[in-house]
Amino acid sequence: MAIKTRSCSIDGKRDMTIDEFKRWLSKFDEDKDGRISRDELADAIRVSGGWFARRKSKQAIRAVDENGNGFIDDNEIKNLVEFAEKHLNVRILFF
Numbered sequence: 001m002a003i004k005t006r007s008c009s010i011d012g013k014r015d016m017t018i019d020e021f022k023r024w025l026s027k028f029d030e031d032k033d034g035r036i037s038r039d040e041l042a043d044a045i046r047v048s049g050g051w052f053a054r055r056k057s058k059q060a061i062r063a064v065d066e067n068g069n070g071f072i073d074d075n076e077i078k079n080l081v082e083f084a085e086k087h088l089n090v091r092i093l094f095f
Contacts, residue, residue, distance in 0.1 A: 014091070016093065021090070028044040038057045060083050
């Protein structure tokens with residue numbers, strides 16, 4: 001289940017809108033609780049071709065989990081978008 005996006009830019013980043021990013025990420029919410037766990041995020045990173053998925057997912061949770069519950073919920077998606085743009089080779093397009 002690769003990331004399906006509009007295009008890939010010259011710099012190699014995958015372009016997608018915030019809604020596309022959320023829909024793609026929700027496919028990895030295995031328990032359908034509306035939150036993304038470290039393991040679910042690692043699966044998303046791995047499937048998208050990312051290296052060191054476990055390490056990156058642990059780093060992402062630490063960086064974006066504002067309430068410290070160990071999950072990324074809808075209120076923290078903005079933080080995850082920023083992390084993804086810096087570390088996961090994704091560019092989020094805001095229309």
